[in-house]
Amino acid sequence: MSFLVDSCIMFFLQALFFGGGWLFFLKILYKNYEVHHAGVLLVFSTTFSLSCTMFVLIIFEIIGIMDSSSRYFHWKLQLFVILFLLIVILPAYIAFFVLSNLRLVPPKGHVRVTLTFVSWCVFLYFFWKIGDPFPILSPKHGILSIEQCIGRVGIIGVTLMAILSGFGAVNYPYTSMFCFIRHVTDAEIQGIEKRLMQTMDMIMNKKRRIALAKRENLRSASQNIGGGLWGMLKTVTAGGSSESILTHLSVKFWSQQISFILIGIIIVTSIRGLLITLTRFFYAIASSKSSNIIVLCLAQIMGMYFVSSVLLMRMNMPLEYRTIITEVLGELQFNFYHRWFDVIFLVSALSSIGFLYIAHKQADTESIS
Numbered sequence: 001m002s003f004l005v006d007s008c009i010m011f012f013l014q015a016l017f018f019g020g021g022w023l024f025f026l027k028i029l030y031k032n033y034e035v036h037h038a039g040v041l042l043v044f045s046t047t048f049s050l051s052c053t054m055f056v057l058i059i060f061e062i063i064g065i066m067d068s069s070s071r072y073f074h075w076k077l078q079l080f081v082i083l084f085l086l087i088v089i090l091p092a093y094i095a096f097f098v099l100s101n102l103r104l105v106p107p108k109g110h111v112r113v114t115l116t117f118v119s120w121c122v123f124l125y126f127f128w129k130i131g132d133p134f135p136i137l138s139p140k141h142g143i144l145s146i147e148q149c150i151g152r153v154g155i156i157g158v159t160l161m162a163i164l165s166g167f168g169a170v171n172y173p174y175t176s177m178f179c180f181i182r183h184v185t186d187a188e189i190q191g192i193e194k195r196l197m198q199t200m201d202m203i204m205n206k207k208r209r210i211a212l213a214k215r216e217n218l219r220s221a222s223q224n225i226g227g228g229l230w231g232m233l234k235t236v237t238a239g240g241s242s243e244s245i246l247t248h249l250s251v252k253f254w255s256q257q258i259s260f261i262l263i264g265i266i267i268v269t270s271i272r273g274l275l276i277t278l279t280r281f282f283y284a285i286a287s288s289k290s291s292n293i294i295v296l297c298l299a300q301i302m303g304m305y306f307v308s309s310v311l312l313m314r315m316n317m318p319l320e321y322r323t324i325i326t327e328v329l330g331e332l333q334f335n336f337y338h339r340w341f342d343v344i345f346l347v348s349a350l351s352s353i354g355f356l357y358i359a360h361k362q363a364d365t366e367s368i369s
Contacts, residue, residue, distance in 0.1 A: 006070035013056055014049050021048030028279055029295060040292045043089060047299045050082040051306035058313060061321050068324065075328040076146075082303055083149045087127065088120075090300045095119035097293045127152055134340075135333055147330035150307065154337055157308025160301060162341045164277060166348025174356055278302065311337055 022045045057075055060066055066074075096116045099105045105112060131152045278298045314325050315338060 002067050003070050003073075006066040006074070009066065010053065010074050014053050017049040017052040018045050020052075021045035024048070024275065025295070030291070037292050039093070040295055043085065043093060044295055044299045047082070047085055047090070047303045050078055050085070051303060054078050054082070054306060054310050058310065058325070061324060062317070072324050072328065075324060079146060079150070079328060082307060083146065083153065086153060086300060086303045086307070087124070087149060090296055090303070091123045092116055092120045094293060094296045094300070095123070097296065101289055101293070130155060135336055145330070147332060150311070150329055151332055153304050154308050154311050154332070155340070157304035158312065158337050158341050159344055160305055161308055161312070162344030163348045166345045167352045170349050170352040170356065312341060
């Protein structure tokens with residue numbers, strides 16, 4: 001019964017996210033195009049739904065919603081379906097639309113299907129070979145294992161994440177820093193210093209109260225050993241006061257709450273930032289003939305991006321919340337993906353700085369001339 005209820009919850013969430021992807025497709029991406037392909041709409045919305053549902057499963061893992069076995073089952077199901085979309089459906093669909101737009105390809109159904117299959121085989125070959133230079137292979141895993149597929153999707157997705165993050169880390173301050181540039185008065189500095197000192201005093205008072213409570217508790221316990229009922233009551237009372245002070249300090253409670261808040265912020269900002277970036281990219285290069293291909297490519301990028309986000313997000317979670325995610329993702333080299341992200345992020349950020357510097361200099365030169 002519990003599995004049935006959990007499955008109904010997941011189905012409802014998937015339907016909700018599917019509707020959100022459907023509305024985003026029609027109202028934002030395709031608002032300037034009257035003709036759109038139903039299959040493209042279905043694949044895009046499904047990819048969006050699966051991507052968001054994986055993030056929901058992370059939140060459920062932290063706050064303990066659903067049975068552990070149900071979460072494990074839906075984790076496996078989500079990953080299998082989204083990997084099937086990313087490796088089979090989307091590449092084949094993209095190849096079909098590309099071939100359909102080429103005048104050199106005869107407009108015969110069997111010819112296009114054959115060429116689509118050949119193109120998909122070429123994609124599969126390069127997709128498999130992309131993992132050879134990286135330490136993601138393991139003799140324990142078979143060719144069609146989920147670890148092999150996630151490992152290769154992770155390389156592409158982490159690279160895309162690092163490139164976008166590196167550019168955004170440089171471009172956002174460059175374009176919005178002027179909003180924060182203002183004259184700061186001495187009175188404002190003194191006010192901030194005063195608030196800082198008040199905060200430090202409050203912290204010191206709390207530490208002093210905790211130390212006094214601990215000392216009183218230990219002294220009462222030592223004095224009232226064998227002191228009868230009255231000594232036991234005093235010990236319990238003193239212990240209760242100490243416990244009440246030490247309750248804003250429960251590591252397990254606050255780690256769960258802080259993890260939940262931080263993961264929620266990361267999820268919301270990741271989804272929002274990626275959708276904004278995809279929308280701008282779509283408007284920049286889309287046309288009536290290429291719009292379907294671009295949307296499918298964006299769905300491919302989106303799926304790889306979110307799968308890689310789950311892979312990287314695992315490291316930011318406390319150990320007790322990583323169990324099922326680690327079991328589902330398998331024996332991957334998680335440290336490698338974090339190091340790879342750092343390297344690509346640094347290269348992207350430095351390249352963005354150089355590009356913006358050259359663009360800024362060129363704009364100054366043109367304004368002077």
